[in-house]
Amino acid sequence: MIVHGDNLEAQQCLENFRDFVFSPADLSISTQEFNNNLSFEILPNPVLSDQVRFEVDSKFSDVPYQVTIFSLDGSVQQQYKDIRDDQVLEISSLPAGLYLVRLIQENQQVATKRIIKQ
Secondary structure, eight states: OOOSSSOHHHHHHHHHTTTOOOOGGGGSSSOOOSOSSSOEEEESSSBOSSEEEEEEOGGGTTSOEEEEEEOTTSOEEEEEEEEOTTOEEEOTTSOSEEEEEEEEETTOOEEEEEEEEO
């Protein structure tokens, strides 16, 4: 693990992201997927209200999934379980900013995207 200096906060931030693999292209503000095993859309994105909806690829839409929203420092901001395709989620407690959203299904299909909340 690479940590700049002896900063415990920096080390914790990197530890929180140990499951994510980034390339320089991933650090842009686009909504490109990190992983193509599972395809989903976040609507709207950028998020202009306090609600967001997830649309999962039709071949995975019958399986419930878990949604976890992370801040850029890797801390979990919100977590939802047993979510179904096209379900609306309340995100009013999130301040404006850039977040990572990880979706996991029962069969361990995983996908991560970025969202912008304005």
